[in-house]
Amino acid sequence: MAMRTPIESGVPDNKQYLHPALAKNYGNWKWHDRPRPGVLHHVSHSGDEVWTVRAGTQRQMDVYTIRKLCDIADTYAEGHVRFTIRSNIEFMVSDPAKVDPLIGALTESGFPVGGTGNSVSMIAHTQGWLHCDIPGTDASGAVKALMDDLHSEFIREDMPNRVHLSTSCCEINCGGQADIAIILQHTKPPKINHDLVANVCERPAVVARCPVAAIRPALVNGKPSLEVDEKKCICCGACYPPCPPMQINDPEHSKLAIWVGGKNSNARGKPTFMKMVASGLPNNPPRWPEVSAMVKKILYTYKEDARSWERLSDWVERIGWPRFFEKCDLPFTKYLIDDWRGSRANLNASTHIRF
Numbered sequence: 001m002a003m004r005t006p007i008e009s010g011v012p013d014n015k016q017y018l019h020p021a022l023a024k025n026y027g028n029w030k031w032h033d034r035p036r037p038g039v040l041h042h043v044s045h046s047g048d049e050v051w052t053v054r055a056g057t058q059r060q061m062d063v064y065t066i067r068k069l070c071d072i073a074d075t076y077a078e079g080h081v082r083f084t085i086r087s088n089i090e091f092m093v094s095d096p097a098k099v100d101p102l103i104g105a106l107t108e109s110g111f112p113v114g115g116t117g118n119s120v121s122m123i124a125h126t127q128g129w130l131h132c133d134i135p136g137t138d139a140s141g142a143v144k145a146l147m148d149d150l151h152s153e154f155i156r157e158d159m160p161n162r163v164h165l166s167t168s169c170c171e172i173n174c175g176g177q178a179d180i181a182i183i184l185q186h187t188k189p190p191k192i193n194h195d196l197v198a199n200v201c202e203r204p205a206v207v208a209r210c211p212v213a214a215i216r217p218a219l220v221n222g223k224p225s226l227e228v229d230e231k232k233c234i235c236c237g238a239c240y241p242p243c244p245p246m247q248i249n250d251p252e253h254s255k256l257a258i259w260v261g262g263k264n265s266n267a268r269g270k271p272t273f274m275k276m277v278a279s280g281l282p283n284n285p286p287r288w289p290e291v292s293a294m295v296k297k298i299l300y301t302y303k304e305d306a307r308s309w310e311r312l313s314d315w316v317e318r319i320g321w322p323r324f325f326e327k328c329d330l331p332f333t334k335y336l337i338d339d340w341r342g343s344r345a346n347l348n349a350s351t352h353i354r355f
């Protein structure tokens with residue numbers, strides 16, 4: 001009998017997919033610049049040059065869109081593409097004469113060229129209704145609505161520094177730090193569908209999942225179920241993924257919040273965490289107008305007021321949080337304070353977190 005060979009899975013070696021000029025000059029670049037928004041130019045020690053054209057995509061793409069992008073890569077570029085972490089697509093060419101026709105083909109097909117330097121780059125968003133089982137909103141829909149309005153900031157480099165935006169469709173899982181982030185916010189504890197708990201949920205796993213120990217096993221109508229201490233519950237939604245009968249998504253009480261001042265990179269300063277600056281915005285598909293208006297207000301106040309090269313967190317650090325709320329005309333409420341002393345007692349009630 002023939003030996004069964006093991007199936008190796010995992011990330012393949014990326015060098016096999018690189019544009020030949022990038023593979024040849026790997027780790028050997030001398031300098032780079034940006035001839036215009038959306039175009040990067042790299043020069044290697046060997047004298048080779050590569051121009052990279054960056055365009056925005058909608059991230060969740062159908063097969064026709066992917067084929068269109070591949071056709072553009074084959075016809076106008078050199079058959080190689082790569083995606084950035086913010087879902088921009090990049091085409092590499094080794095001949096400057098190919099740059100303008102490539103930009104023309106992308107623009108004509110509806111892919112704006114930009115997202116480099118001090119622009120508002122594509123918004124990083126989580127999966128939303130299409131791919132995930134727990135979202136309370138559609139992150140990609142809010143992104144589409146907002147980027148329609150911010151298209152002019154994507155194709156120019158007019159901001160004080162680069163601006164990264166993100167949206168997250170629940171409060172507990174994916175997403176990340178961004179200069180301005182839109183994050184789902186539950187405002188009511190979960191409603192429990194007791195008929196389903198015994199068949200669907202592993203109760204110890206759900207109890208262990210709660211960060212503030214608000215969930216207890218309980219017998220309801222003679223059946224094993226769960227109960228929530230609503231005074232302790234912080235409406236995080238962490239119990240909903242392992243136990244869908246803990247219904248927390250709600251068309252009225254699941255809201256959106258805006259957080260600002262996050263940064264992932266170490267460039268020119270340490271990474272920073274975001275702070276919530278607006279809460280309770282309506283979760284209002286298909287265009288989320290209240291959220292777009294709030295993000296634009298913060299973005300354009302930053303653009304007007306920040307000094308050159310200040311990231312949003314640097315700007316807030318310089319002017320202080322009280323001035324930030326004044327300048328952006330945002331109400332400061334008790335829901336926005338994140339250093340509440342009482343939280344210590346709450347968190348100490350958990351089996352996981354101790355202070």
Ligand code: SF4
Nearest residue numbers: 127132135169170173
């Ligand atoms: S943020 Fe939450 S709801 Fe959205 S895709 Fe990630 S895990 Fe799913």
Ligand code: SF4
Nearest residue numbers: 210233234236237239
């Ligand atoms: S996991 Fe979160 S939402 Fe669920 S009961 Fe605990 S605090 Fe409330």
